[in-house]
Structures are given as structure tokens and as C-alpha cells.
Amino acid sequence: MVFTQNVGLIDRVVRxxxxxFLIALAVFGEGMAWGWIGVVPLATAAVSFCPAYRLLGLNTCGRQ
Structure with a gap:
């Protein structure tokens, strides 16, 4: 299975x-374990691919 880029630059920066931010809250904050969900947007930003975008047919990358 080939993963094509579907996350654009601005989207990557925001993610x-x-x-x-969420990981920092988990580490330095009130011990909010749910803050570790920040790994997901960080990982999708790193690889420029979001499985949810693929399921929904979205593409913020700008190229087809």
C-alpha cells in the first residue's frame, strides 16, 4: 500500500x-494522560499523511 501525501504545509505546522502542545501538557501539566494523544498529530505531521483524510477524501497538500 502506497501512502501519498495528503497533508499540506500549513496543516503540518498546525498539527x-x-x-x-498536548505532549507538553501531559509531561509538564497536571499529569493529564490524555495529552499523549498529541503523538498522533505530531506523527501525521512528520509523515505528511493522515489516514482519516484518506477515508474522508480530503487533501490539503495542493498537488494531486
Whole structure:
């Protein structure tokens, strides 16, 4: 199975920032274990592929 890019630059930056923020809350905050969900947007930003976008037919990458 080939994973084509479907996450654009602005989307990647927002995902990475949100992921880092959530992980920081989990590490330095009130011990919120759910903050570790930040790994998901951080990972999707790193690989420029979002499985949910593929299921929904979305593409913010700009190229087809």
C-alpha cells in the first residue's frame, strides 16, 4: 500500500504545534494522560499523511 501525501504545509505546522502542545501538557501539566494523544498529530505531521483524510477524501497538500 502506497501512502501519498495528503497533508499540506500549513496543516503540518498546525498539527505539529498542536501535538507538541498536548505532549507538553501531559509531561509538564497536571499529569493529564490524555495529552499523549498529541503523538498522533505530531506523527501525521512528520509523515505528511493522515489516514482519516484518506477515508474522508480530503487533501490539503495542493498537488494531486
Amino acid at each position: 505539529a504545534a498542536a501535538g507538541i
